[in-house]
Amino acid sequence: YSLLGLATYFTAGEQEVRAWTFKVGMKAPQAAGIIHSDFERGFIRAETLSYDDLMSYQSVAKAREAGKYRSEGKEYVVQDGDIMLFRFNV
DSSP states (O other), rough: GGGTTEEEEEEEOSOEEEEEEETOOOBBBHHHHHHHHHHHHHHHEEEEEEHHHHHHHHHHHHHHHHHHHHHEOOTTTTTTEEEEEEEEEO
């Protein structure tokens, strides 16, 4: 992956956890567009948690309590291992 300049972010829901490949340096709206073009077009924000923080706190709720769950805007550069929830409106 590193030779190709690629990294991975994750999305998670009740039924599924999925890994998405993106180009290193991509901003949140472009990374959202990998899932669907409507996500990029109507991007509002990305709720973000790093994989390392999730492993440290063992749950999203505990990570949120510790202030590790972040709300990021259009200029956020997605990091390898981010767990993302995209908010959008189309």
